[in-house]
Amino acid sequence: TLFRSTVKKDDSVWWSRLTKQEKRPVFLAPDFDRWLEESDAEMELKAKEEERINKVRVESRLRKDPFANLKKGYLFMYNLVQFLGFSWIFVNMTVRLLIFGKDSFYDTFNTMADMMYFCQILAVLEIINPLLGFVKTGVLPAVIQVCGRNLILFVIFGRSEEH
Numbered sequence: 001t002l003f004r005s006t007v008k009k010d011d012s013v014w015w016s017r018l019t020k021q022e023k024r025p026v027f028l029a030p031d032f033d034r035w036l037e038e039s040d041a042e043m044e045l046k047a048k049e050e051e052r053i054n055k056v057r058v059e060s061r062l063r064k065d066p067f068a069n070l071k072k073g074y075l076f077m078y079n080l081v082q083f084l085g086f087s088w089i090f091v092n093m094t095v096r097l098l099i100f101g102k103d104s105f106y107d108t109f110n111t112m113a114d115m116m117y118f119c120q121i122l123a124v125l126e127i128i129n130p131l132l133g134f135v136k137t138g139v140l141p142a143v144i145q146v147c148g149r150n151l152i153l154f155v156i157f158g159r160s161e162e163h
């Protein structure tokens with residue numbers, strides 16, 4: 001088994017030895033990966049302090065977005081509405097399948113179509129969000145994704161509904 005111990009010193013001076021005995025105990029082995037000389041420790045502290053100062057400087061240079069909370073609220077509400085809409089579709093389709101079995105295959109789309117159309121029309125905002133800079137997603141992937149789903153829903157399923 002491995003036993004790791006960290007010893008805190010009362011005085012902030014460097015020890016010349018880890019133990020009082022001249023001979024090293026068999027069970028005691030230093031971890032040379034973490035070994036620091038006095039000059040290394042000072043340099044590490046300076047580097048951490050410089051990093052902290054630079055981080056503060058960078059943060060102070062960044063412009064604060066006055067509408068950040070409004071954007072987050074809008075994105076939360078949009079995603080909540082989409083989640084609830086698609087959850088409603090999923091639950092209703094599952095319940096219809098459990099109750100009606102294979103007979104539900106024939107009229108489930110007609111029953112769910114309005115909510116599916118609503119969710120997919122609302123999904124057009126997924127293209128507008130990156131255009132306005134609300135999300136960091138690229139516009140082209142959003143266009144491809146939304147147009148692909150709308151093509152399937154409105155053109156293919158919508159046409160089959162008419163016949």
